[in-house]
Amino acid sequence: MSDIILKVENISKLYRLGIVGTGTLSHDLKRWFYKLRGKEDPYLKIGDTNNRAEAAESAYVWAIKDISFEVKQGEVLGIIGKNGAGKSTLLKILSRVTSPTTGEIKTRGRIASLLEVGTGFHPELTGKENIYLNGAILGMTKAEIKAKEQEIIEFSGCERYIDTPVKRYSSGMRVRLAFAVAAFLEPDILVVDEVLAVGDAEFQKKAIGKMQDISSSDGRTVLFVSHNMESMARLCERGILLNDGLIEYTGEINDVIDYYLSNNLEFRSIFEEDDLDENCYVKRVVLSNKDGESTSNFKFNETITLSFEVLKQKGGTNAFDLSFALVNSNNVVILSSSFSDVNNFAIDEGTNMFKVNINGNFLNKGDYKVRLFFYDKSKHQNVQRIDCLNFKINEIGFYKNAQVRRALIIPKLNWVKA
CATH class of the missing domain: 3.40.50.300 (P-loop containing nucleotide triphosphate hydrolases)
Incomplete structure (x- = not known):
């Protein structure tokens, strides 16, 4: 016995926009007469595709069209x-x-x-x-x-x-x-x-x-x-x-x-913010490769550089923290990092530049976004939080096993024989 429990063969659904029925008695009679003679509905040939963002050229729309699949x-x-x-x-x-x-x-x-x-x-x-x-x-x-x-x-x-x-x-x-x-x-x-x-x-x-x-x-x-x-x-x-x-x-x-x-993500390698009205703000964030070129496409073994431009206004406080998180396509946070974890940098008035590298052989193939946090310790609040950049890892890398490929991160660990 077949293990196919559901089989869908070329199903379509046609709707008339705005009103129920064909709109006129003559159209309804025409549809009924075609059906009586065993012929196809004459209005099935004039429907638009189901694109909700475009104005309709026809009074009919195909909500779905020629859908076929099987489920076990x-x-x-x-x-x-x-x-x-x-x-x-x-x-x-x-x-x-x-x-x-x-x-x-x-x-x-x-x-x-x-x-x-x-x-x-x-x-x-x-x-x-x-x-x-x-x-x-x-x-x-x-x-x-x-x-x-x-x-x-x-x-x-x-x-x-x-x-x-x-x-x-x-x-x-x-x-x-x-x-x-x-x-x-x-x-x-x-x-x-x-x-x-x-x-x-x-x-x-x-x-x-x-x-x-x-x-x-x-x-x-x-x-x-x-x-x-x-x-x-x-x-x-x-x-x-x-x-x-x-x-x-x-x-x-x-x-x-x-x-x-x-296909529904706009990839950006440069983020810029012009409206800076607090003591310290991130003005610009750039994703770049090993050659210093801004890009949103990286190979698996390629080092990714994140550059931050922070503007400190005159008399502004040093009591802040800059951090970011990498979030995958399933909205899972893969990693997060803050500069206060490693160093207590002195922040000068005017423009300050920071860089951080994400090593190659680490992130798996997929799409990622950079989520930025700028925390004012004196106010105990985030004064800037934004998903500022999107990038893609294009190749799987050195692992070929399909199960391993699904891991969130796939670092190249140092194995030794004891």
Whole structure:
């Protein structure tokens, strides 16, 4: 028996902009007459692609167009894309909330979806009553819900308020309860659309752990949409990138994330700030290579130099600290460094220059940003904090092993034989 649990073949969804239907009775009759004769909808040929930033030339738009992919049982598939790319439309079609205009979906087993926070919850009913209501909407029997009721309540973390009407819940409490019901439904396919961003950090960690258990331990399939690339990388094995309603890229999740971020990141090697109105400020930051050339592209074994130009106004204080952090594409801080860790530099009035080197054979292939901190010790606050520069490490380096390649840093350590 095939291990393919979900097969999507050339599905598309056409919407009319502004109004429902075709807009006129004659158009509706024409569409009905074509359908009666077994012919294709005449309005399918005139739709624009789904680019939300451009003015429409047609009254019709393809929210998604010719989407095809397969998902294996137990696989966690991440769906990535900017706002308006068609991600939610795709998930609504898969969840049977709406039907595709063209194409076919083949699936084995039950699909549960968590597309909106608290969808199906009645505000006047208590949390416990909504567990039964929402569970019934998702396809659970009363006996199934009753058997899992206490587990759902404990997982949601809302036990104290479970007999309180849901209208008094915060949005975070509602999403906790909604996710708990969907997670314990034991579907063959669980569809989750960006709802975890509403929960707090503790709940997000718990929810991701639950989805990992669903896929790895229980062998069920998860389709996950999120703008949190760190969660995507932790949870998913494979990814699909949607752009303007079309599949632009597909592959292993880390490759998809790298492709997406690289094509949506403006690389800068020079940062300049003209509005300096405090005692000390960073006026200019430059990324340069070993030849002193400013650049945002580096080889794996190449030393990266960060140069800081600090302007101290007349009579300004020396009580400050300059530091920076390197942040990767998953928004994980790789390293941080402050000049006060090593030296207590004297700051002269006027322009002061500082440099720091990041050795080659250290950062893995990927995209990084430089996050700058300028701390005034006399005021006990950051007076300047900005993600000022972006750069790229272009080659993997001396390691070829795929598992090692995923490490955050890959320094060339000195091995000796004892």
